[in-house]
Amino acid sequence: MNxxxxxxxxxxxxxxxxxxxxxTLIAFVGIPLxxxxxxxxxxxxxxxxxxxxxxxxxxxxxxxxxxxxxxKNIFFDTPAFWxxxxxxxxxxxxxxxxxxxxxxxxxxQIDRQIRGxxxxxxxxxxxxxxxxxxxxxxxxxxxxPDGFVNGLMGRDIDxxxxxxxxxxxxxxxxxxxxxxRHIGYIMLLYLAGLKxxxxxxxxxxxxxxxxxxxxxxxxxxxxMKPVNVIVIVITIIESLRAFDIVYIIYGSRGGxxxxxxxxxxxxxxxxxxxxGAAYAVILFLLSIGPIIAYLRTTFKSDVQ
Amino acid sequence: MLEQNNGxxxxxxxxxxxxxxxxxxAGGSLLAGCASKATGPLAYGARSVxxxxxxxxxxxxxAYTAKTKNEVKYNATESNAFQNNLSQYLQGTPDDTFxxxxxxxxxxxxxxxxxxxxxxxxxxxxxxxxDSYKIASTGLDGKQYFVPxxxxxxxxxxxxxxxxxxxxxxxxxxxxDEFLKMLDGMKKKGLVGFAAGxxxxxxxxxxxxxxxxxxxxxxxxxxxxxxxxxxxDAKVLEVFKHWEMLIPYMxxxxxxxxxxxxxxxxxxxxxGAMLMGSWFGGNFKEQSQADYDDLSIIPFPEIxxxxxxxxxxxxxxxxxxxxxxTNNAGGADFLAFAGDMEGVQATLxxxxxxxxxxxxxxxxxxxxxxxxxxxxxxQMAVMDEAKYITQFLDRDTRPDFAGPVVGPAIQSWFKNPxxxxxxxxxxxxxxxxxxxxx
Numbered sequence: 001m002n003x004x005x006x007x008x009x010x011x012x013x014x015x016x017x018x019x020x021x022x023x024t025l026i027a028f029v030g031i032p033l034x035x036x037x038x039x040x041x042x043x044x045x046x047x048x049x050x051x052x053x054x055x056x057x058x059x060x061x062x063x064x065x066x067x068x069x070x071x072k073n074i075f076f077d078t079p080a081f082w083x084x085x086x087x088x089x090x091x092x093x094x095x096x097x098x099x100x101x102x103x104x105x106x107x108x109q110i111d112r113q114i115r116g117x118x119x120x121x122x123x124x125x126x127x128x129x130x131x132x133x134x135x136x137x138x139x140x141x142x143x144x145p146d147g148f149v150n151g152l153m154g155r156d157i158d159x160x161x162x163x164x165x166x167x168x169x170x171x172x173x174x175x176x177x178x179x180x181r182h183i184g185y186i187m188l189l190y191l192a193g194l195k196x197x198x199x200x201x202x203x204x205x206x207x208x209x210x211x212x213x214x215x216x217x218x219x220x221x222x223x224m225k226p227v228n229v230i231v232i233v234i235t236i237i238e239s240l241r242a243f244d245i246v247y248i249i250y251g252s253r254g255g256x257x258x259x260x261x262x263x264x265x266x267x268x269x270x271x272x273x274x275x276g277a278a279y280a281v282i283l284f285l286l287s288i289g290p291i292i293a294y295l296r297t298t299f300k301s302d303v304q
Numbered sequence: 305m306l307e308q309n310n311g312x313x314x315x316x317x318x319x320x321x322x323x324x325x326x327x328x329x330a331g332g333s334l335l336a337g338c339a340s341k342a343t344g345p346l347a348y349g350a351r352s353v354x355x356x357x358x359x360x361x362x363x364x365x366x367a368y369t370a371k372t373k374n375e376v377k378y379n380a381t382e383s384n385a386f387q388n389n390l391s392q393y394l395q396g397t398p399d400d401t402f403x404x405x406x407x408x409x410x411x412x413x414x415x416x417x418x419x420x421x422x423x424x425x426x427x428x429x430x431x432x433x434x435d436s437y438k439i440a441s442t443g444l445d446g447k448q449y450f451v452p453x454x455x456x457x458x459x460x461x462x463x464x465x466x467x468x469x470x471x472x473x474x475x476x477x478x479x480x481d482e483f484l485k486m487l488d489g490m491k492k493k494g495l496v497g498f499a500a501g502x503x504x505x506x507x508x509x510x511x512x513x514x515x516x517x518x519x520x521x522x523x524x525x526x527x528x529x530x531x532x533x534x535x536x537d538a539k540v541l542e543v544f545k546h547w548e549m550l551i552p553y554m555x556x557x558x559x560x561x562x563x564x565x566x567x568x569x570x571x572x573x574x575x576g577a578m579l580m581g582s583w584f585g586g587n588f589k590e591q592s593q594a595d596y597d598d599l600s601i602i603p604f605p606e607i608x609x610x611x612x613x614x615x616x617x618x619x620x621x622x623x624x625x626x627x628x629x630t631n632n633a634g635g636a637d638f639l640a641f642a643g644d645m646e647g648v649q650a651t652l653x654x655x656x657x658x659x660x661x662x663x664x665x666x667x668x669x670x671x672x673x674x675x676x677x678x679x680x681x682x683q684m685a686v687m688d689e690a691k692y693i694t695q696f697l698d699r700d701t702r703p704d705f706a707g708p709v710v711g712p713a714i715q716s717w718f719k720n721p722x723x724x725x726x727x728x729x730x731x732x733x734x735x736x737x738x739x740x741x742x
Contacts, residue, residue: 057391058394058395062416069737069739072737073734073737077730077734077737078730078734078737079716144560145557145560145561146568156574157565157568157569157572157574158496158555158569160560162556165503165557165559165560166559167559167719251384251503253505253708255715257712265708266704266708268389269387269388269389269390269391269707270390270391270412270703271703271704271707271708272703273704
């Protein structure tokens with residue numbers, strides 16, 4: 001048999017969907033696709049469109065073309081935007097440099113079945129069960145001026161230690177809170193990945209005289225590539241879409257500006273303007289850019 | 305009394321209304337008010353879930369239902385959530401009548417055709433209100449869209465007992481020098497002088513309002529809110545200069561506390577004075593009658609003799625009827641009752657869960673002022689002294705400026721008062737970058 005025969009056979013088979021196949025295909029691919037487009041891409045596209053307009057969100061007849069005015073306003077006239085960018089960058093660096101590595105370290109230790117690993121696993125994972133909003137509420141109760149921690153320190157509301165209002169430290173207070181949850185999340189993801197790494201690989205490297213660190217770096221880590229990709233993507237997304245904790249603790253007006261709260265404060269309520277849509281587009285580009293770039297390089301090398 | 309100031313307050317409130325009028329073309333056909341008597345069931349949207357207001361609303365609704373046999377469905381939303389969602393709420397399926405605020409904040413939504421015309425309601429109950437309230441309830445097209453419920457002044461609150469211990473009295477704190485001396489005395493006693501919170505981003509706007517009015521006068525303040533004056537004006541810097549003099553007497557954690565945190569400082573006698581709206585008297589009363597009786601208010605001190613103490617922030621709360629509601633006639637009928645002395649009396653008669661009355665200074669001139677308690681009489685005195693009434697910064701200027709721009713700007717000023725030049729530059733730049741009003 002030659003290759004053309006195989007090729008034509010394949011092509012023939014592709015064309016030979018039965019009616020039932022086609023119906024199934026339409027049902028299982030078409031319908032979800034329709035809803036995906038309707039609920040994700042149509043609003044996303046409309047948001048992009050709206051970001052080039054002036055509109056208060058009331059009666060569509062009042063909408064006006066604004067060109068790049070909203071973006072110009074954000075980039076040149078809104079100091080809160082640059083503060084927010086700075087805070088989001090700190091967030092990303094903290095997550096990438098501190099929280100995620102700690103999660104991986106914990107996963108690795110627990111995977112080695114250290115004593116009490118079951119307990120640690122549960123303890124570190126517990127915060128992940130809570131939503132970010134609940135996390136924010138809990139820590140707000142703990143750290144606010146009339147909260148639990150200031151109570152323990154014997155400080156009253158008038159001389160309370162400032163966790164949220166001191167702008168030298170508050171971003172790190174927030175990041176510590178966010179990490180409390182993020183670490184557990186990463187740990188669990190990584191733990192699941194580690195379980196799937198063939199034990200024979202580690203035994204082999206141990207027999208070859210590799211140290212623990214060398215084994216991790218040269219054998220386990222590369223074997224975990226799919227999980228690593230997920231962890232990196234999650235770290236980037238979680239840092240950029242950060243909103244819940246900050247909103248719960250500071251509300252939507254100022255406080256600690258991050259991109260997520262700026263989107264909200266400019267699009268919700270009476271002060272609605274399409275500047276909020278422009279913020280959303282900026283956030284979208286920031287999130288999707290690095291992720292597409294990363295996934296592309298990763299999967300390209302996979303194919304090779 | 306408020307009525308005696310009518311001539312003056314009428315003029316001043318009109319100017320305040322002009323803030324919103326700037327650049328907005330009047331227009332938009334609105335539902336003609338139809339005041340039929342058989343109106344059927346309706347829905348009431350409350351923008352508070354607190355115990356006091358809820359008890360008041362329940363009493364009012366019970367009285368209305370008893371009188372008209374109309375069923376009223378009560379929907380309450382926490383106030384921040386209510387505000388954040390208002391545009392969507394009014395364009396969707398809103399309750400027929402809902403709680404809102406007078407001034408620009410009402411005019412803005414009336415202008416968009418989202419509020420029902422209440423001119424007929426005013427035809428019925430109008431003679432129970434002074435002109436200043438009618439003006440505050442009037443949209444830019446000259447029709448009424450709002451029924452006022454109550455008002456409260458912003459002023460310096462303190463505790464009588466503490467004032468006595470410090471050897472102070474209201475007459476000894478009338479101007480800036482005396483005020484600073486008072487704060488100094490409090491500081492020496494280890495007290496916070498000027499309790500402040502701005503974590504919510506709006507609380508300190510009241511301080512800006514009053515210092516601006518004292519230093520530069522009512523007209524400049526109104527013009528600044530309307531964009532006719534510039535934030536970069538030396539006069540605005542003068543406001544921040546005076547404000548900065550108060551910082552040493554504030555609690556250091558201004559950005560940690562919301563308004564209720566600042567109130568706690570006064571309640572716990574850790575602070576000697578606080579600038580705030582008198583509405584929080586209800587919270588003192590919830591704490592104990594003794595705390596409430598100890599509470600006192602005086603006008604913010606004079607700074608510039610040219611303006612004396614002639615201006616006060618006195619926001620008016622009340623109700624509107626949502627044009628998109630299913631029963632506009634019902635909403636209007638309800639408000640004709642709520643605004644009438646009969647409904648006002650039902651609200652005043654409301655009791656909290658401990659059977660105590662809930663303090664309220666009604667907008668209705670029929671409320672018997674002789675029944676005012678001491679604290680309410682002082683609030684009245686603060687009002688009487690003022691010739692000009694403003695609502696509040698976030699009720700007097702564009703909503704896309706007040707919340708997202710001024711709020712964070714004041715917070716960054718608290719972070720670093722030395723940045724004041726940068727901050728006013730940025731405020732002006734952000735005002736200039738606002739989209740033109742439709």
